[in-house]
Amino acid sequence: MVVMNIFGMALDETSKAPILILKNEDETQALPIWIGAVEAMSISMALNNVPFPRPMTHDLLLSSIRALNGSIVRTDILEIREGTFFAELVLEQNGKEIRLDCRPSDAIAASVRAESPIFVANAVLESAGVSGEMLDKKIVHREDSGKWKDLLDSLDDTETKYKM
Template sequence: MEKLIELEILGLSSNHSQSGSFTLVLGEVGGARRLPIVIGMFEAQAIALEIEKIIPNRPMTHDLFRSFATGFNFDIERIVITDMKEGVYYARIQCKSSDTEVNVDSRPSDAIAIAIRFGCPVYCTEKAMSEGAVEHYEVENKEEKREPKPSTQKFTTKKEPSLKDYSLDKLNQMLDKAILNEDYERAARIRDEINKRN
């Protein structure tokens, strides 16, 4: 049986590189790895509303799924993020009734929105975690580390180079820096560029 890693939701923030999208950061329970996933606005809203326990005027799609499953005596046992291919994550929803078990293919964002509504755990395979995760390093003295230095830089309108323009060594250095600064959105973009080259 494949090894599964339990995850918890650590944060949800707007994605500055893709308009209308958000970055959902999942953390390894009892571990240091973080799994950043870019999701759509609708799914982000569905996750945020349930976390904040805000009840919309009319049921959202994920609420409808919960009502439907409950009406037919199905329960959600767990969500598993199964794989990551070319920067795209895959997941399954494990449903169970008194006499039947069903695995339903799903986008991770939808699966997590449903998991929150059922109060069920979220897992990922070691394969998905190793391909998509970034390490989280604790910085003992963040104030000292991030103390602003006097700027001698001249402001120009020069465009920042694309990640494609950097060498693999430079990308790995940039990835370490992004993780150290807890900029998981940037770390995810750099990780995806590194994975494309491997």
């Protein structure tokens, strides 16, 4: 398992789907995950500390876990089957580990709020990861957002576009 951090988000120009990009700590590997718009908004709002007058779904999940004397320990992105990522939200309650099957985007949205780490299995990185260097060469910053299209066009749909 490799610890990954949220590097940023992009938009797939073809499908208009948001892409969450994770990078390992030394930024040598990146993992693009195509996610839903609602989950992208939830992750973005949590990353930017945007307050809401009422709890959003992922806030409710976190407050429910805490009300039951639990905590979110981490997100584990474990495998890819038939183009779909599989993840578990790892909780701790009264010294007991609890693993919940979930979509990576939901687990990450909850983990961001709990300030818990994101782990990705080595096999997932081998299968769906790209080099951080390749990503850096093709994507500069927000002001060069047009380069996202070039990067996405260069990726092989059958190898790198995975479902949440």
